[in-house]
Each structure stands twice: as structure tokens, then as C-alpha cells.
Amino acid sequence: MDQLIATKQNSVGEIIVSSRELHEFLEVETPFRKWFPRMTEYGFVEGVDYTLDIFVHPLNKQETADFLLKLDMAKEIAMLQRTEKGKQARQYFLHLERMWNSPDMVIKRAMDFQQQKIVMLETQIQEDKPYTEFGKVVSMSDGAINIGAFAKLIYDKHGINIGRNKLLSWMRDSGYLIKQEGAEKNLPKQKFIERGWFKVRPTVVKRTSGDIQTGTTLVTGKGQVELTNILLSAFSEKAI
Template sequence: MNQLIKTIETNDEIAVSGRELHEFLEVNSNYTTWFERMTDYGFEEEIDFIPNLKESTGGRRSLDHHIKLDAAKEIAMIQRSDKGKQARQYFIQVEKHWNNPEMIIKRAMDLQQLKIKQLEAEKQENLPYTNFGKIVSNSQGAINIGAFAKMMFDDHGIKIGRNKMFGWLREHGFLIRTGREYNNPKQTFIERGYFIVTPTIVSRTEGDIQTFTTLITGKGQIKIAELLINEFLVEK
């Protein structure tokens, strides 16, 4: 079917550019004035059309609208012109083509292929967690840095004790290097779920004090183990 007016298609619906429809209809008034007049007929945002900012000449951004097909048919009819009649008939043909059983099957197959690609991309993204997940298979909970250093030696022969592990984590930007919060994890890695910090009350003769212990979560263990293995075991 020849494309009289460019359509915007998803797996759910069809829309057309308001500006392209305005141009095709050869409306005398400018686009903004014309579209505001069209909305007076009761067309509603998000139901009948969706605003869309687009690049225009000179790098400026202009407001367009994605008008859904049913609304576009009504707008074409409102024009009471030969161009409006032509556009409406075209939209009716587009709708028939869209609802053709073969096209419905094709969209379903396309959607299925898209889901397969998304699952494959997700699988590739999670591959490091699959490869290194065995490291935390017996320790899904968070553990302290000394215990993690011992686990890396026991499981992979990476000889890095507690103090060296702290140093490595500082050098690689996971822990704070100076100041009052020295050796605490950086906030960004706490937010990513790599570390948690647990408070502990220590009783002393001069009074109780609060200390903090840094624990590496299961997610953090997987990520950091991946980096350690790549650095210490993988041949360059």
C-alpha cells in the first residue's frame, strides 16, 4: 500500500505526525494555531495524541504531536476539504491493512523476536554473574572483607590477605582513601548494592562507642571477584 502520509507504528497502535498531517491537509493557519483549534473538538492528551518534541531547522526544537489513528480520521473529516476526505479514506485503508490477519500474525512474530533478542541481551549482561556466581554459592549473605579475602584464596588461590584486600579496594575506588570515613565504602557502591555498613556498639570503661563494619554483599562479591580474577589469574 502506497504511503500517502507517513505512519508511526508500534505493536499496539498506529499514529501520524500532527505536523505532517497539517502539511498534507494544506491548512492556511500555522500548525500551533490549527492544532489548538483541533483540540477544541474534545481530543485529549495521552488518549488521542501524545506531544513530541522534535529537532527542526537550525537545531531548534519544535512541538509535534503523535496523533492516534482514530483521532486522525476525525480530524481529517473535520477539515471538510478534498484533502481531508483523501486523508480520511487513506487512514481507513491503513486501519484495514493493520487489522488484516496476516499483519496481526506478523506483529505477534515480530514481538516474539524482539523478546528473544531482549532475553539474549539480558543473558549476555548477566553472564559475569553466571560465571562467578559459584564464588558466593555457599555465602549468599554479606561477609566482611577479611572473610572475602580468605574465600578468594581458598577458591581461586589469589593470595591477598585482609590488609592487602583493603588496599586493593581503595586503589580501585571502592573504599574511601582518606579522612574520617577512611576505608568505608563509597556511597555509589552502597547504592549499587555491593556493600552494606553495619553499626556495632563497643562497651568501654569511658563509655560505649559506635563502630562500623563494612560487609561485601553477594552481588558485590561477584563483581569484585570478577575483577580480581581478571587481574591476578587471567593471562594478559
């Protein structure tokens, strides 16, 4: 059977139909903006039977609403028209359904799904590449180090010639560490702790007026990888 109406698959592999293309095929005289809301009154539920799809119309370049229908809804709408076109559409959808559920198609979908998993795995490997290049074991470990040790590490491994004090200044100016004077100066901002870039090791400073509780900023393995990539882009040995 020739393709009467274009179809595609949604994210879970179900056949879906454009409501606008179906409206056009059925040659309904009622404008689409009035017709589709009437069709939904037959008990169809958004998010279950159909989903909203916004696209840029190729003619007027305006954002336009379409609705992607599951096959059961498309069949029922076609039947509701009670026209020859409606009958043709319903027969076409029934044919698609039979083909879709045939053993060959079931096997093909399983193979396609497996191929998608392979592609996703390959993509993940590429995304993980920066970690493997700098030592993914370190990035995932709890091997947090202080700022001075991190400054030495990036110089030894990457030639970024920046000492502890300059590195602290850069981290403050870049918004990673707290700038304000006081006990919290040079401690990491909370959002970067939550990202897993930093840890704070509690420290007690003994003074004659009384002990003060403060903290030492440590760069985690993940933070070392992320910050090194940023520093490599921001600095060169000549510039520092």
C-alpha cells in the first residue's frame, strides 16, 4: 500500500501521525484551529493520546502548533469523519498496525534499539574522553588536594605556570571561591561544592582570644579535571 499519510516514531518506538497532515489528507473544510479541539472532545487526553509539537512554519516562519497523534487516536478520528477519505485513512492505519506488529518488524525494532544503545555508549565514551586523558580514576576518587598542591600539579603535568597565590586570586575572580574578607574567604561557593569540585576540611585556628573554626579548601578529583580544562583554555605559560 502506498504511503497516504507520513508517519514517524516517538521516543518509545510508537507510530505517530501529524494532526495537521491528517487534517489536510481528510480534506476537512473546518479550519484546523477549530477542528482539532472538537476532535479532542471525544475523550482523547493530552500526554496519553497526543502531544503538542511546536515547529516553525516554512512559509510564514512563525511558531505553529501541531499535535502528534498515536495510531489509535488517528484511526478513531479518521472513522469519525464518515467520508471516503476517512475510510481510506483508517484502512491505511490498520495496514500500518498490522505491518508494525509483524514478526519481521518486531525483530527489526529490537535490532534498531540495540544499535541505539551502541551509539549511546560510543557517545558516552567520547564525553568521558577528557577524564580518561587526565586520569578518570583520579576524577572519580576522593583524592582531594589543597590549592598549593593543585597549582604544582597543573604546572608539572600541563606547564600552566601559576603559583598558589595567583591561582587563589584567579579562583576568586572567576567566582569559584568566596572573595569577602573574613573566616569564609577562599572557601568554595556552595554550588561548586554541590557539583563535586571542592571539599572543605574543617580547621581550628588557635588564638589567645579563643579558637576559631575555619576550613581549608580542597580540590576534588573531579574538580581537578574540570578546572584544569578551564585553566588550559584561559592561560598559557607566556601569558602568566
